[in-house]
Amino acid sequence: MSYAGPEFESPQPRRPRRRPLTLALAVLVPGALLGWLLYEGVGGAADSGGGTTVAVGKVTSTAPPTTSSTTADDRKPPLPLKGKVVVIDPGHNLTNFRHTAEINRKVDIGTNRKECDTTGTSTNSGYAEAKFTLDVAHRLRTLLEKQGATVKLTQDADRPYGPCVDERARIGNRAKADAVVSIHADGAGAGQRGYHVIMPGRVHKGIADTRRIVAPSATLGKRIAADFGRATGTKPANYVGNGTGMVTRTDLGGLNLSTVPKVFIECGNMRDSKDAALLTSAAWRQKAAQGISEGIVSFLHG
The missing domain is CATH 3.40.630.40 (Zn-dependent exopeptidases)
Structure with missing residues (x-):
């Protein structure tokens, strides 16, 4: 013999709650990425002495400046x-x-x-x-x-x-x-x-x-x-x-x-x-x- 107990309504699926952390990340990540790109383009270029220049949406590269003390006379074979x-x-x-x-x-x-x-x-x-x-x-x-x-x-x-x-x-x-x-x-x-x-x-x-x-x-x-x-x-x-x-x-x-x-x-x-x-x-x-x-x-x- 079985016992059914009192009747209950079938449980309804729970609607997920929008968490504040998710919303914050959605707002902050793009901004942080933009800031990093700007830092690397401006600060990085200054640190490298003219190596790579980065602009938002576009990356350009310039050759690093070279210095040499060798002159044309130095390259001539010795007499x-x-x-x-x-x-x-x-x-x-x-x-x-x-x-x-x-x-x-x-x-x-x-x-x-x-x-x-x-x-x-x-x-x-x-x-x-x-x-x-x-x-x-x-x-x-x-x-x-x-x-x-x-x-x-x-x-x-x-x-x-x-x-x-x-x-x-x-x-x-x-x-x-x-x-x-x-x-x-x-x-x-x-x-x-x-x-x-x-x-x-x-x-x-x-x-x-x-x-x-x-x-x-x-x-x-x-x-x-x-x-x-x-x-x-x-x-x-x-x-x-x-x-x-x-x-x-x-x-x-x-x-x-x-x-x-x-x-x-x-x-x-x-x-x-x-x-x-x-x-x-x-x-x-x-x-x-x-x-x-x-x-x-x-x-x-x-």
Whole structure:
């Protein structure tokens, strides 16, 4: 038997009540979002030093400013001869012939005594060796300075005669030169053609001592001989050096008294008509300067 109990009405579903928190969030969230966007756009941009700029409804980006202390000069490759000192010794002097007593005076070169200087030679048409050597020296100086070298000349037509061979050596020594090249042209017989480089031999006598410079001078001479031949298209001398273009001597004061690497170069024979045609050509003299320059650069870079 069952008991139903008193009758009740069926329960009605409860209508949800709108809570105040929900309403508050609905109002506050959009406002908070708008405020955050404005903060990030204004405050964030200020903090970043110009990075990202944000506007309501639109975001734009700008690249951050860059600063650099590097200049165009800093980006240039270093000059190969920067910090190097080269002394160029243009042989003889155009006005030596007016000072015969002075240039004939004997000076000590260690192994013996020799004339202070000579007048040099010339082509059959009268183009003087001293004029040739100074012209090539000027061209060579320009090329070396463009490479960054400090260049000094033993004379620049700025004195009445000389300097004497012992003073020429001292100029290179005082400059603490990394390389010294004495420029000449020979006065051999007709038919004797070509260039040759003269290097110091081993001398240890009197005021001369070349022992420390023989080896580096030989390297300098080989580099110049090779590059000179290539640049000028000429061959080593056919009358000295056994076709090598290399000669060693111990009777030249300019070499004996040097304490820094030094060589002489006889660029050709002024008394041979074919060589003379080259030596009197400005275009060829530029090639000669280029060849000597390349040899010096090669030597100084090891």
